[in-house]
Amino acid sequence: MSVKNSKFISFHSDVSQIPRPDKFTFPFYYEPHELAVIAMSQVQEYLETQTEWEHNFGLDDRQEGLVIGKMFGVLVVEDKQGELGFLAAFSGKLADSNEFDYFVPPVFDLLDSKGFFRKEEVVINEVTIQIDQLEKEEAYLNAKRKLEEASKSYLKELQKYKIEIKTAKAERKLIRENSKDLIPEELEALLEDLRKQSIREQYFLKDFTETNKKQIASLSEVVESFENQLAELREKRKNMSNTLQGEIFDSYYFLNAEKEKRSLQSIFQNTIDHKPPAGAGECAAPKLLQFAFENELKPICLGEFWWGASPKSEVRVHKQVYPACRGKCEPILGHMLEGIETDENPMLQNPAENKDLEIVFEDEYLVIVNKPAEFLSVPGKNITDSVYTRMKEKYPEATGPLIVHRLDMSTSGILVLAKDKQVHMHLQKQFIKRNVQKRYVALLDGIVVKDSGIIDLPLRVDLDDRPRQLVCYEHGKRAVTKWEVVERRNSQTLIYFYPITGRTHQLRVHAAHMLGLNAPIVGDDLYGSKENRLHLHAQFLQFTHPITKEAVKIKVDAEFT
Template structure:
């Protein structure tokens, strides 16, 4: 291969058929060619000595631990020869450009580029701001102003109390003046009036003097603060302008070599602007280089290398799909006109599956939902527990579904045929009077026998529907668990969720601060299998009408 960034396969690939279509990047099983390229890249990462980057795999290495997403793109040149390109997400070893990997789409670290030059100006402004905020005259004047204002308010309140007391005393004096002669009374009242006038003049002079002093100090402080405000506004405008220049200079190609800027790609999204880090992932870098150099994309694969972040669930060497928040709009443009594998998320996985009723009376229904079956209609698929039950019970009132299960989770779902019954049952769930038990098969051995996981969760805004552990913005998520059986490096476990957050059991199982053993078949937080081995096995609640304790148990089928 003539291009210096193209890497030749070390192993014999002559017997491997090319894929008929390019990889659908957001949900896929890697093609054998991509897997071979991934193995070769991982072998390079294991043995290379050029990159001074702490992936968290060497306990003796100092510095911040930063795992990375890497990607491979198998390509075909004009002569039909196969090879592959490699890329990393973000920067690696404090650089955007390394010999073994394709370059960034736009290198903001280029010392000769406009970003670095304008960044220096913005950094100088930041230093100037910091110095101005610590200016000795500014700080002393600000402190003096605060002290004068406090002293003025205290003295003013004190003097007002004295005036009030003097006024009351004058009133009392007037009331006790009944025995005075007319001339004596007139003299007394004149004296009291003069006392009142003197107090008012003193109050006015006192107020005017302090207000002048406060105004002078306020003006001096405001001069500094206006400087700060103007400098901050100038820095903000420069940053926004620089960001806009980056977005406009940051363009992406498709196979027809049609260009679109980062800004235009994201203008029709919810936020109308690119999220931080957009365009710096491995997949856009790989496709950009391929299109620039007339290389035909054949298949794609991306994987994580290094220790898992504290917030996300990432497993060393494991393959992951492209993120949606940052990459979906970009790859939508870049892969326009490229025939791809079908999007499995547009297919109805429940089409041939039966929804079994395990309990029913005049008021409620309990069903055993199969895995890969929606509880309620989705954005593109309407077939669900709700739609099937609505069709079966057209006269039912209310929302029917009392609680939900993730699409991939199988097991017990409770439905109400009447609105009031639904309300009563939901109240039991809200007050946590319902007993729930899930059974799961984990990929790994859990050493303890019982425990509680308390890890707050929120949605990953850049990669929905994935969830993150987040102590700042996450909602509290608590799960009790107990081990049932250990076998063949797997653990059969019971989960008792105290809260009901999205993907709670899946994240609590897989996260390093949880059980550090993903549920088998978890295509988001573990490894994809024939199904997710998570089942809502047991449910106990109080019947809204009969007041009986209803216990429902349905065994899992993990075959």
């Protein structure tokens, strides 16, 4: 059996009547083609029934071991005979291995026992063993312990003696003050004696300090000798690791449809960091395309899905389809898809085209609009049409930044704009100091059991997949949301959100995350399932008018409520 045939999977059902797509899947934002959906269902059936290997995806409470969900992918392909089938792949490692009969192999197998990585890894591990042994060396540990004890004892005794000197000095001062009536000869003798006491104390302090410092210096030399050796070994290991990583990046190459090769290093050299991030090239999509190009298979369409429990840091739903990640995959797939016509990038299309901005309040100082869903608040990288540009055109004499606060492109609702700098500054200060009352309404995909509560989950951007956000207690910024249920209906929950902080995608993540409400907002294409729109709307806003000082209350209901 050929390599191709061992990985080329035939469809279980007749797909001959399904029209093939005109263009290949745009991998970073897509609705999977019907052929990809069928292929993914077939892979999921395999995952549910296979007995060849074991991996804890977190789907069976009885299974032991670390829970690790996985991204799987399918690539529908056509061979030279025109036969249609598909390839399957997984991201990273699966069940501590890279090689399985059902899945395509990795582009570069770090686990290959005959490869240079494993050989170099053995040498690096030997240095690590030397470091571990030296760190546990009895002479080193004893010297560290003695140094710590000597340093503590010295400081303790020094403090004690300084207090004694201070007390003795005060006593001598008192004696001098009470000895003014002595005859000159007796007074002179007394003062001489007091002076000698002071000199003895200073000599003792000097001798005590020098003796202890010599002892501490001697112990420090022993400790420093060991730590210099450790530093040299760690630097050696670091240099060896960097060299090995460079060899991997140069040996790790990717093909495109024209069989042009580019190394991982060259692909990422023009990115912000100028080097590949950890795990680059180990995702499903690059593996699938590489195997197809190597085996003369024509890519037809792509689909990737999550299998298993969601990680605690991010939002992943079992069996849900997801786009390829941007940080790791975008530069690689940019090369691999050269020469292949793909679907249009929807992110380059203007979603606000033919949409109007409804003005719900206006005076000579400010204007409040009801922003439609899929409408930028400010100009983006590729699209300039936005609330800002529309309002700048409408009010050409307005000064200042105009936009006081922002809404995500997908979120609809109330947005405030100022017509001059002073009004803008006054309004923005109210938002910064949280003196503005805000209420969002959202429709969640799922039933929220409790009636109200507060979510406190810190957020940071996913560096490998912007603009997605992660829950991160180490580097995340605090994000707090108060919420209350309005209505439960048809397996969905209508809910009010009162954001205490204003982090990017805060309400979306707090709704979808397992530690939040565990119910994504309907239509959330990042943290849930795509629908006709994101069902999140900025419904109510109250603030103090900068000029009249009166309370301004604005309420605009959402179309989905």
